[in-house]
Amino acid sequence: MRHNEDIIQWGDQGEVLVFLHYFGGAAKSWSWVAEQLSNEYKCVAINLPGFGGAAALDSPTIKAFSDYVQKELKSLGIESYTLIGHSMGGKIAMQLAADAPKGNVQRLILVAPSPPTTEPMPEEEKKRMLHHPSRSEAVKTVENGVKQNLPKERHQLAVETQLIIDQSTWKWWIEEGMNQSIADHIASLDLPITVLASMDDPVMTHDVIEQRVMQVIKSAELINTQQTGHLIPLEDPDWIATQIRKAMEAEKAV
Numbered sequence: 001m002r003h004n005e006d007i008i009q010w011g012d013q014g015e016v017l018v019f020l021h022y023f024g025g026a027a028k029s030w031s032w033v034a035e036q037l038s039n040e041y042k043c044v045a046i047n048l049p050g051f052g053g054a055a056a057l058d059s060p061t062i063k064a065f066s067d068y069v070q071k072e073l074k075s076l077g078i079e080s081y082t083l084i085g086h087s088m089g090g091k092i093a094m095q096l097a098a099d100a101p102k103g104n105v106q107r108l109i110l111v112a113p114s115p116p117t118t119e120p121m122p123e124e125e126k127k128r129m130l131h132h133p134s135r136s137e138a139v140k141t142v143e144n145g146v147k148q149n150l151p152k153e154r155h156q157l158a159v160e161t162q163l164i165i166d167q168s169t170w171k172w173w174i175e176e177g178m179n180q181s182i183a184d185h186i187a188s189l190d191l192p193i194t195v196l197a198s199m200d201d202p203v204m205t206h207d208v209i210e211q212r213v214m215q216v217i218k219s220a221e222l223i224n225t226q227q228t229g230h231l232i233p234l235e236d237p238d239w240i241a242t243q244i245r246k247a248m249e250a251e252k253a254v
Helices: 027-036 061-073 088-099 123-129 136-144 152-163 167-175 207-214 237-253
Strands: 009-010 014-018 042-046 080-086 105-111 193-198 223-226
Touching: 009 027, 014 027, 014 061, 014 088, 014 207, 014 223, 027 152, 042 061, 080 088, 080 237, 088 136, 105 123, 105 237, 123 167, 136 152, 136 167, 193 207, 193 237, 207 223
Parallel strands: 014 042, 014 080, 080 105, 105 193, 193 223
Antiparallel strands: 009 042
């Protein structure tokens, strides 16, 4: 594993997999998935601006996050890759897939993605989450989002990554980012798209995935699991790694 301040890389051969983390996470959140794939693929995870210690954007928008990731990948000399985004990272991945030069993004894999339209969140939950940073609220956010007990190391990471998020970026996503619709912008996406979701996700529920994701991205293939919550890459990294591998192999077989 190699890393600088804002980018972590596992492996150095095969096709490139680019990972974008969830709201509350960081590049390290992908560690348990990427480690399983690093013998076959070059895995690159990026701290999005304001997360994982990365400098925040002056004026955050979904488009600005997409531009940032494109710039980071260009600096690494990466032009062809599979893009994998979890939750908030899924919404940014959709924007990036639409923004990038044709052929750069070979396929798109979305894990419990924030919808391209708007992400529903009860007002009481928004008020609670705006109490940031607070360790007790960070622990509660993790507990509210999972269905499986996380191993100690993964639980600690899920809490700690919340506590280092830039305050203004945290507030922006809850109050604005999750409500920015990019549905029209991604309407012309023409590439293989896989959506990985849990029937038991308490955040991106089955109804949200069906109505706000699959009804917008009609060409996508939906693959469901059960008995995991919203933090699937931390709860069941084996399943995520297996599904990524299957998606990659399916395209080769065509």
